[in-house]
Amino acid sequence: MARILVVDDEIGIRELLSEILYDEGHTVELAENAAQARAARLRARPDLVLLDIWMPDTDGVSLLKEWGSQGLLDMPVIMMSGHATVDTAVEATRIGAVDFLEKPITLQKLLKSIAAGLARPVLSPSLAAAARLPERRPETGQPLVTTPAPEAAEPQAKDTGNSLLGSIALDQPLRDARDEFERIYFEYHLGRENHSMTRVSEKTGLERTHLYRKLKQLGIDSSRKKSS
Known part of the structure; x- marks a missing residue:
């Protein structure tokens, strides 16, 4: 994203x-x-x-x-x-x-x-210009040649057998996992902002029209809950 x-x-x-x-x-x-x-x-x-x-x-x-x-x-x-x-x-x-x-x-x-x-x-x-210019010795102005440090061995990835990220199953299609994450994400912000769509829009960086469409797509009720 x-x-x-x-x-x-x-x-x-x-x-x-x-x-x-x-x-x-x-x-x-x-x-x-x-x-x-x-x-x-x-x-x-x-x-x-x-x-x-x-x-x-x-x-x-x-x-x-x-x-x-x-x-x-x-x-x-x-x-x-x-x-x-x-x-x-x-x-x-x-x-x-x-x-x-x-x-x-x-x-x-x-x-x-x-x-x-x-x-x-x-x-x-x-930055591009700096990347093209070699470092120079201050006393002579000549390019400074340095011996590259030996490459550190890359850490080996370990298979922990954990196929969950929180409550999201990682062995499902990306789109489904993303929908689950977005559902949790938007429900969190709706609760935190007391279902104020203006504040949720500001927090998530989405325009209100897109926000409403996204919540509807995810099946999330955007209406403010009435206290009993």
């Missing part, structure tokens, strides 16, 4: 991508312009960004450059557009985008690109 920021000025695109990503188990944050995207990026680093190129205030390529110059481009960014040229796509990937999707985006291409982006390590420009 990843936290994905979707940046697009078209509400229909935002809602469609949000529903698809939510159904795949991701947490989704939405931004309709560059200003909202900046604020979201400063609040917390997303695991991946879907960024539209053509937006009314600042275009996606300019925002990508801005993040790169500020050292904030330390997450995979996938560009999207229905009107971009090949040169624009090339420029975006040169700046740091990991992929480019042409609208209308097919479900298969979207999920494949996201999976590849999440599996790809991304360094910030400053």
Whole structure:
């Protein structure tokens, strides 16, 4: 499960991508312009960004450059557009985008690109530059050659025979185990916040619409319990 920021000025695109990503188990944050995207990026680093190129205030390529110059481009960014040229796509990937999707985006291409982006390590420009520079001796400025330390033996995994995580059976399909975990997770937050959907939405990072849909999908009663 990843936290994905979707940046697009078209509400229909935002809602469609949000529903698809939510159904795949991701947490989704939405931004309709560059200003909202900046604020979201400063609040917390997303695991991946879907960024539209053509937006009314600042275009996606300019925002990508801005993040790169500020050292904030330390997450995979996938560009999207229905009107971009090949040169624009090339420029975006040169700046740091990991992929480019042409609208209308097919479900298969979207999920494949996201999976590849999440599996790809991304360094910030400053870290990437530092990784390429060898350490130097302060007195001479010459590269410092060090003898690598011997690799420590990896600890061997032990089979304890325990197929339970709390009350969740681990020998069942992933989707079923995830549903059990999410049911426990949401019931915990509903109880803790006295079934206040506003506070539960804030705690879990889900929009209220998605939260209601998720609770219904899991068979959880979201109504506030009346005291007898």
